[in-house]
Amino acid sequence: MSVQVLKEIFTKSVESVQPQNLITKQVSVSSGHLTVCGHTYPLHKPCYVVGFGKAVLGMALELEKLLKDKLKMGVVTVPKGIFENLEIQSSIKFIEGARNNIPDEEALSGALEIKALVESLEKDDLLIVLISGGGSALLPLPRPPVTLTEKQNLIRELSTRGADILELNCVRKQISVLKGGGLAELAFPSRVISLILSDVVGDPLDFIASGPTTPNCDNGKDAITIINKYKCYEGLSAAMRAVLGQKRENCYFPPVKDGKYEHVDNFVIGNNQIAAEAARQHAASFGFQSTIISTSVTGNVAQISQIYADLARTICNSSSKQTLKDFLETCGLCVDPSAVDTLISFDLAKEICVIAAGEPTVVVNGSGKGGRNQQLALELSVRLNKLNIKSADISFLSAGTDGIDGPTDAAGAIGTSDLVNNSLEENIKPDDYLNNNDSYTFYSKYLQGEHLIKIGHTGTNVMDIHVMLIKPKRK
Ligand SMILES: Nc1ncnc2c1ncn2[C@@H]1O[C@H](COP(=O)(O)OP(=O)(O)OP(=O)(O)O)[C@@H](O)[C@H]1O
Numbered sequence: 062m063s064v065q066v067l068k069e070i071f072t073k074s075v076e077s078v079q080p081q082n083l084i085t086k087q088v089s090v091s092s093g094h095l096t097v098c099g100h101t102y103p104l105h106k107p108c109y110v111v112g113f114g115k116a117v118l119g120m121a122l123e124l125e126k127l128l129k130d131k132l133k134m135g136v137v138t139v140p141k142g143i144f145e146n147l148e149i150q151s152s153i154k155f156i157e158g159a160r161n162n163i164p165d166e167e168a169l170s171g172a173l174e175i176k177a178l179v180e181s182l183e184k185d186d187l188l189i190v191l192i193s194g195g196g197s198a199l200l201p202l203p204r205p206p207v208t209l210t211e212k213q214n215l216i217r218e219l220s221t222r223g224a225d226i227l228e229l230n231c232v233r234k235q236i237s238v239l240k241g242g243g244l245a246e247l248a249f250p251s252r253v254i255s256l257i258l259s260d261v262v263g264d265p266l267d268f269i270a271s272g273p274t275t276p277n278c279d280n281g282k283d284a285i286t287i288i289n290k291y292k293c294y295e296g297l298s299a300a301m302r303a304v305l306g307q308k309r310e311n312c313y314f315p316p317v318k319d320g321k322y323e324h325v326d327n328f329v330i331g332n333n334q335i336a337a338e339a340a341r342q343h344a345a346s347f348g349f350q351s352t353i354i355s356t357s358v359t360g361n362v363a364q365i366s367q368i369y370a371d372l373a374r375t376i377c378n379s380s381s382k383q384t385l386k387d388f389l390e391t392c393g394l395c396v397d398p399s400a401v402d403t404l405i406s407f408d409l410a411k412e413i414c415v416i417a418a419g420e421p422t423v424v425v426n427g428s429g430k431g432g433r434n435q436q437l438a439l440e441l442s443v444r445l446n447k448l449n450i451k452s453a454d455i456s457f458l459s460a461g462t463d464g465i466d467g468p469t470d471a472a473g474a475i476g477t478s479d480l481v482n483n484s485l486e487e488n489i490k491p492d493d494y495l496n497n498n499d500s501y502t503f504y505s506k507y508l509q510g511e512h513l514i515k516i517g518h519t520g521t522n523v524m525d526i527h528v529m530l531i532k533p534k535r536k
């Protein structure tokens with residue numbers, strides 16, 4: 062029963078951040094004006110749209126419906142294969158590229174078309190930029206003489222050595238023409254409005270899709286420091302080293318005020334806070350005492366799974382509310398103080414649903430098949446088993462809102478406090494699979510795959526959702 066409930070909570074969460082719904086909620090066009098998040102812009106003449114990311118297709122189509130004849134021209138890059146079984150009528154040019162998030166020649170050609178459109182704009186033109194996760198790979202344009210292959214190799218090497226998204230995008234900004242504010246600079250002096258679906262913890266505008274419409278606040282040496290941290294500098298070409306060493310041109314043009322370009326307005330129209338709140342509301346509809354403890358979960362899956370296991374034990378075994386309060390304030394999850402007060406106000410003898418969101422990391426050493434969400438659910442199950450909590454049944458869902466977890470067709474998986482015992486009856490040992498980063502194979506075998514979350518590409522992407530359900534056992 063908990064498995065189905067968790068899957069339903071996750072589904073509602075993903076629905077809440079569907080790009081087309083976010084556009085209709087926050088964007089409108091009437092009597093010759095465009096209104097975005099309450100800000101109004103005159104549409105003196107038809108405007109232009111560019112976009113790039115795993116979730117911009119829905120945004121582009123919904124925006125086109127709103128703009129109608131007020132849309133002059135659009136170029137949008139989307140992941141290869143996104144149009145399978147899709148029939149769309151649109152005047153926007155969609156260019157597919159970057160299969161599996163790896164920038165390729167098609168994505169490069171799309172970036173060049175976007176650049177050409179942006180460079181053609183004039184002072185009284187309006188450019189709407191659609192940005193979502195996966196945008197970096199869909200807007201590749203290395204600074205000459207760096208080649209696309211050199212850029213791909215460097216980013217892939219950094220990623221497999223454990224660099225996180227902020228480190229990867231710091232390097233991307235330094236070696237790209239359009240990232241790190243480059244797109245906005247080329248668009249100047251036209252007016253630019255960015256509609257952003259955030260897939261980075263804390264919604265940092267200069268790192269989401271490597272911040273093409275936000276000034277690059279990194280200093281020129283940050284990228285080299287990161288490359289040295291992961292011991293990748295030695296293998297770089299002379300061209301790459303030269304571009305990495307380049308000082309950024311005059312960073313006071315176009316005019317920048319309070320960390321933003323004066324000709325640009327950036328709007329985050331969707332993020333994991335919206336998704337987490339939808340999950341919390343749906344959990345509450347089942348009668349569970351529900352709260353969101355964090356939307357900025359980062360760190361290694363091994364560390365996060367231990368924190369969640371300790372949280373479950375603290376809730377189940379809390380001798381006093383103070384014990385739970387002390388744990389929440391020191392556990393390392395950056396739990397919001399209001400969430401601490403909410404959680405300690407709960408009746409610990411009744412069902413509790415704890416929700417979190419973010420993007421942990423996994424350093425993959427094994428040869429197995431899996432993803433960080435599947436690994437987290439399995440690792441938590443093993444840790445819960447070791448704690449041997451007898452007073453409650455605990456179940457835990459971890460899944461990516463884009464529907465794809467690692468190189469698998471699953472979005473994530475569900476772990477439980479009795480998973481280890483159940484799996485022994487099926488003669489499959491979780492540790493054997495964990496040690497080989499083979500969580501997908503485990504879950505495919507366990508209970509005929511019932512604990513895998515399979516929903517296909519969702520068309521959105523606001524990182525991962527974690528839902529823990531604690532159901533006290535009847536005494
Ligand atoms: N066998 C595996 N087991 C566990 N984790 C894995 C495995 N293979 C890959 N991963 C993790 O999956 C991550 C890639 O996940 P995914 O393909 O969902 O992209 P992403 O990071 O979510 O990108 P985006 O934000 O664009 O969706 C890798 O960084 C790696 O840490």
Ligand SMILES: O=C(O)[C@H](O)CO
Nearest residue numbers: 194195196197269270
């Ligand atoms: O494309 C990217 O850079 C990542 O998805 C972060 O936004």
